[in-house]
Each structure stands twice: as structure tokens, then as C-alpha cells.
Amino acid sequence: MRPGPRRSLTHAEILDAAFGLLEAKGFEAVSVRGVAGVLGLTPTAMYTYYPNKGALLAGMVEQVLGRLDTRGADAAAAASSNAGDAAGPGASAARARTRIVTLAEGLRSILVERPGAVGLLLATPLDGPNARRLDERLLGAFTDAGLDPVQAGRATHAVRVHVLGAVAFDAAEVERAAGAPVPADIEAAPAASATLWDDAETFPLGDRSRELADDPAARFAWGLERLLDGLLAHPASARS
Amino acid sequence: MRPGPRRSLTHAEILDAAFGLLEAKGFEAVSVRGVAGVLGLTPTAMYTYYPNKGALLAGMVEQVLGRLDTRGADAAAAASSNAGDAAGPGASAARARTRIVTLAEGLRSILVERPGAVGLLLATPLDGPNARRLDERLLGAFTDAGLDPVQAGRATHAVRVHVLGAVAFDAAEVERAAGAPVPADIEAAPAASATLWDDAETFPLGDRSRELADDPAARFAWGLERLLDGLLAHPASARS
DNA sequence: ACCTGAACACCGTTCAAGT
DNA sequence: ACCTGAACACCGTTCAAGT
Numbered sequence: 001m002r003p004g005p006r007r008s009l010t011h012a013e014i015l016d017a018a019f020g021l022l023e024a025k026g027f028e029a030v031s032v033r034g035v036a037g038v039l040g041l042t043p044t045a046m047y048t049y050y051p052n053k054g055a056l057l058a059g060m061v062e063q064v065l066g067r068l069d070t071r072g073a074d075a076a077a078a079a080s081s082n083a084g085d086a087a088g089p090g091a092s093a094a095r096a097r098t099r100i101v102t103l104a105e106g107l108r109s110i111l112v113e114r115p116g117a118v119g120l121l122l123a124t125p126l127d128g129p130n131a132r133r134l135d136e137r138l139l140g141a142f143t144d145a146g147l148d149p150v151q152a153g154r155a156t157h158a159v160r161v162h163v164l165g166a167v168a169f170d171a172a173e174v175e176r177a178a179g180a181p182v183p184a185d186i187e188a189a190p191a192a193s194a195t196l197w198d199d200a201e202t203f204p205l206g207d208r209s210r211e212l213a214d215d216p217a218a219r220f221a222w223g224l225e226r227l228l229d230g231l232l233a234h235p236a237s238a239r240s
Numbered sequence: 241m242r243p244g245p246r247r248s249l250t251h252a253e254i255l256d257a258a259f260g261l262l263e264a265k266g267f268e269a270v271s272v273r274g275v276a277g278v279l280g281l282t283p284t285a286m287y288t289y290y291p292n293k294g295a296l297l298a299g300m301v302e303q304v305l306g307r308l309d310t311r312g313a314d315a316a317a318a319a320s321s322n323a324g325d326a327a328g329p330g331a332s333a334a335r336a337r338t339r340i341v342t343l344a345e346g347l348r349s350i351l352v353e354r355p356g357a358v359g360l361l362l363a364t365p366l367d368g369p370n371a372r373r374l375d376e377r378l379l380g381a382f383t384d385a386g387l388d389p390v391q392a393g394r395a396t397h398a399v400r401v402h403v404l405g406a407v408a409f410d411a412a413e414v415e416r417a418a419g420a421p422v423p424a425d426i427e428a429a430p431a432a433s434a435t436l437w438d439d440a441e442t443f444p445l446g447d448r449s450r451e452l453a454d455d456p457a458a459r460f461a462w463g464l465e466r467l468l469d470g471l472l473a474h475p476a477s478a479r480s
Numbered sequence: 481a482c483c484t485g486a487a488c489a490c491c492g493t494t495c496a497a498g499t
Numbered sequence: 500a501c502c503t504g505a506a507c508a509c510c511g512t513t514c515a516a517g518t
Contacts, residue, residue: 008501032492044493045502053492122362125412150454157409158463162398165405169397172365214390223398230470248482272511284512285483293511 009039014049015063018056019114027119032056057124064117065130068106096145097228103137104163104224111167112216118167126160135160145232155231162227170216249279254289255303258296259354267359272296297364304357305370308346336385337468343377344403344464351407352456358407366400375400385472395471402467410456 017038021029032053033043050056111117138159142152257278261269272293273283290296351357378399382392 031490033490042503043491044495044504047493048501122408122412154454154459154462155466157406157459158402158466161405161409161463162401165401165408166397168362168405169401172362214394219394219397222394223401226395226398226470226473227467228470229473230466230468233466233469233473271509273509282484283510284485284514287512288482 009041009049011049011059014039014046014056015059018060019063022060022116022120023114027116027123030057030060030116030120054124057120058128060120061124061126062128062130064110064114064120065107065128065134067110068103068134069130093145093232096141097232099141100138100159100228101224103134103141104159105221107134107163108167108220111163112170115171118164118171121164122168142231147231158227158231159224162224166216166220166223170220249281249289251289251299254279254286254296255299258300259303262300262356262360263354267356267363270297270300270356270360294364297360298368300360301364301366302368302370304350304354304360305347305368305374307350308343308374309370333385333472336381337472339381340378340399340468341464343374343381344399345461347374347403348407348460351403352410355411358404358411361404362408382471387471398467398471399464402464406456406460406463410460 014035018030018035021031021034021038032046035056036043036046046056050059111121135156138156139152142155143149147155254275258270258275261271261274261278272286275296276283276286286296290299351361375396378396379392382395383389387395
């Protein structure tokens with residue numbers, strides 16, 4: 001069978017195969033050749049659908065962020081049914097904060113659900129339509145909360161950084177727990193000239209608080225709330 | 241010349257070659273074979289020094305974080321010479337905040353200086369001696385500022401996430417500006433069921449604030465200060 | 481201990497050719 | 500337009516062998 005039965009796959013089918021690979025064998029296993037193999041295609045046939053591997057990954061990112069939409073709508077429905085029509089001063093700011101938390105938690109849960117998806121987000125520029133829509137929502141919420149455009153832009157960036165960074169760290173910790181121990185490799189570390197830090201002595205705190213290590217979800221939620229405390233502290237342009 | 245002149249390289253020489261590759265051609269170019277090539281070795285000879293590629297990368301991470309030590313000491317000296325012996329209430333908390341900012345800004349500047357180094361940090365578990373020492377310092381500073389051990393651990397994590405996440409995003413933006421345009425790829429994005437978000441309309445804010453996009457250093461500093469505002473807002477155990 | 485050379489099982493991508 | 504097959508220039512890693 002030389003030219004093949006001309007199956008004419010849809011992008012959705014190709015992305016499904018790619019996500020199957022991602023879930024089964026991790027981000028590293030998502031290769032042009034691998035996806036082609038799952039689909040029964042020759043690697044070169046993939047270049048009919050995507051001009052390069054980056055475009056494939058961008059397509060996957062868009063699909064992941066697309067799930068945030070449909071799910072976020074449900075969460076917003078539940079939240080708004082509780083809120084009623086309260087109209088105290090700062091009520092719209094409070095609703096804006098809830099919206100931000102909903103978006104951030106939603107994005108996190110989607111990324112946690114699909115192990116390997118973080119690698120995707122970090123490896124691909126987040127400038128597709130769904131990524132932009134997420135940005136617009138955060139931007140709108142921060143504006144509603146009283147931030148000026150520049151502050152809202154920076155705050156949006158900070159939230160994006162916090163969500164992706166936190167999930168990336170959690171994923172790395174999972175890998176470390178499951179994976180191989182890290183080699184000693186003594187020579188690599190130049191001895192610190194620790195003289196001026198001596199007010200800090202040598203801390204035995206690290207091991208203790210690392211053993212108390214709470215679950216990633218709680219840690220994330222706490223950090224997000226603290227970040228929002230800081231971002232939303234000064235309602236108007238009282239800051240430079 | 242079969243067995244070669246038995247040069248017996250040091251780890252430092254190997255890491256230098258690896259960093260040369262990193263700076264010249266980016267993180268992707270840091271390969272076992274590539275480093276071996278620069279050193280005039282056969283790829284397999286590398287496995288005499290490092291058991292695998294991960295160990296090589298871990299060695300590089302440790303060297304990067306080691307630079308933070310020597311540099312942080314200088315910065316601390318300059319800062320403390322200005323501070324004098326002020327003893328008002330909250331003075332130690334203020335000094336702790338300064339220490340945190342110094343560490344975070346120092347780590348960021350080191351990562352920004354070495355393009356490609358972020359990829360390194362994100363690809364490698366941060367559990368070497370220098371990484372732990374950085375953790376201990378942040379932990380100690382947050383404890384000095386009045387946080388209990390669990391809060392200090394979470395706060396340390398939040399700062400780490402913020403620094404690495406922000407630098408990773410900046411790096412991605414630089415790549416995007418220099419690299420190829422992203423293909424349209426329409427079919428991948430499932431249309432959002434946008435019904436419930438309609439109070440936000442469609443925001444034209446995005447493009448405006450993206451054009452005003454301030455420089456990454458200012459954006460980072462602002463976000464870090466806001467995060468610390470939130471993390472250090474309540475001095476004692478007034479929080480759950 | 482340090483190194484070579486051959487080999488295995490992979491990558492992304494291009495090109496000429498077929499239907 | 501969609502696909503194959505051969506090819507190019509790469510990966511990380513293992514193994515047997517040399518000094």
C-alpha cells in the first residue's frame with residue numbers, strides 16, 4: 001500500500017492522539033514521529049497538517065485553554081447564584097476577586113488533571129486566541145477592581161506567572177519523588193562566601209517545614225490569596 | 241590515537257564548556273554530544289564524569305545558584321551599611337523584607353544574564369546544596385518577619401515560583417519576538433460558551449496595555465513587591 | 481579511571497515521488 | 500491535498516574493548 005487510503009484526518013483527531021501520548025508517557029513522548037505512529041501515518045504526513053512541531057504544541061495548548069472556557073462558565077453560574085444582588089461599596093471589587101480566583105483555580109485544576117500539560121504551556125508561547133481571552137478576562141477583572149490599565153496588565157501577568165510556576169513546581173516534585181535520586185556532584189558548587197549572612201546562622205528550619213509540606217492545592221490557594229491581597233490592596237491610583 | 245591523551249578534565253572545565261554552549265546557542269543546544277564535541281571528547285567519555293544528562297544539568301544549576309551567593313554577599317554589605325542600627329518596632333521585619341527582595345532580584349538578574357539558564361532551572365529538580373541554601377535564607381527571612389513555619393514555607397515557595405515563572409515568561413517573550421509567527425490553526429480552539437461572562441463584554445483592553453508593556457525588570461519588581469505586601473501583611477498567627 | 485568505536489533506538493525536518 | 504520512502508543531521512545511552 002503505497003499512497004495510503006487518503007484518510008484525511010481532522011486536527012481534532014490528531015490532537016486526541018497527541019494528548020493520548022501526553023497522558024500515557026509524558027511531555028517528552030509527544031513527538032511528531034510518535035503522534036504519526038499512533039495514527040498509523042508516516043512522520044512526514046504530519047507536515048501536511050502542521051508546519052512544524054511547535055504548531056502541533058500550540059494546537060494542544062489552545063485545546064487545553066479551551067476547556068477552561070466551558071468549565072469556567074459552570075463555576076461562574078454556581079458562584080453568581082449565591083451572590084445575589086449585594087450592592088455595598090466594594091461589592092464589585094469583591095466579585096472581581098472571586099472571578100480571578102475562579103479563573104486561576106480553574107486553570108490550575110485543568111493543568112493538574114492532564115499530567116504533562118504544564119510542560120506544554122511552558123514550551124509554547126501563550127498567544128493563541130484562547131490564551132488571549134483568558135488574559136482579557138483577568139485584565140477586565142482587575143480593572144473592575146479599580147486598577148489602572150498598567151497595573152491591571154502587571155497584575156494579570158503576576159497571576160499567570162503564579163499559576164504556571166506553581167503547577168510546574170508541583171510537577172517537578174512529583175517527578176522527583178518518583179524518579180532517580182540526584183547525584184552528589186560536589187565539585188560543581190563553589191563554596192559560598194557566607195560571612196555576611198551570619199545573622200541567619202545555619203537554619204534547621206528547612207527540613208522541618210519540608211516535612212510538614214502541605215498538599216499542593218492548599219499551598220497554591222494560600223499563595224494566590226496572598227498575591228491578590230497585595231495586588232488589590234490599594235484600590236485606586238494611590239500608587240506610583 | 242586510540243585511547244587519547246588521558247586528559248582527566250575537571251568538572252569545572254566541563255561545566256564551562258556546557259555554559260559556553262548555553263550562551264552561544266541556547267538551552268536546546270546543551271547536549272551530551274555537543275559538550276563532548278567542544279571538549280574534543282567522544283560522547284561516551286562524558287559518562288565517566290556524569291552518569292547521565294540530568295546530572296550534567298544539575299551541576300550547571302548548582303553553579304548558577306552558587307553565583308547568587310558571592311553576589312548576594314556584596315549586595316547585603318551595601319544595604320547594611322546604609323541601614324545603620326535602627327531599632328524601631330518592625331525594623332527587623334523591614335530588614336527581612338529587604339533581604340528577600342535582594343535574594344529574589346539577585347536570582348532574577350543572574351538568570352537574565354545567562355540566556356537559557358531558565359530552561360535549566362525549570363528542567364532540573366532544585367534540590368542541590370545551593371538550592372537548599374537559598375531556600376533556607378528565604379525561610380529564615382520570612383520567619384524573622386513573623387511568619388510561622390508553615391506560612392514561611394508557603395511564602396518561600398511563592399517567591400520561588402514568582403521569580404522562576406517571571407523569568408521563564410520573559411524568556412518566552414524574547415523568543416516569540418525573534419522567532420517565527422504562530423500559525424492560525426483555527427480548528428483546534430473549541431468555541432467558548434461565553435454566555436455567562438457577558439458582563440465582561442469583549443475587552444479591547446488587552447492590546448492597549450500590551451502596547452504600554454513596560455520593561456520586564458520593572459514589571460517583575462512591581463509584582464514582587466505586591467506579593468510581599470500580601471505575604472507580610474499580617475505579622476503573626478492571626479491567620480488560619 | 482579514562483577513553484574510543486560501534487551500535488541501538490530515538491529525534492525534527494526536507495525532498496522527490498506517487499495518487 | 501494527502502501520503503510514502505529515503506535521507507540528513509541530530510539525540511541519549513550502552514557495551515565491548517583498549518591503556
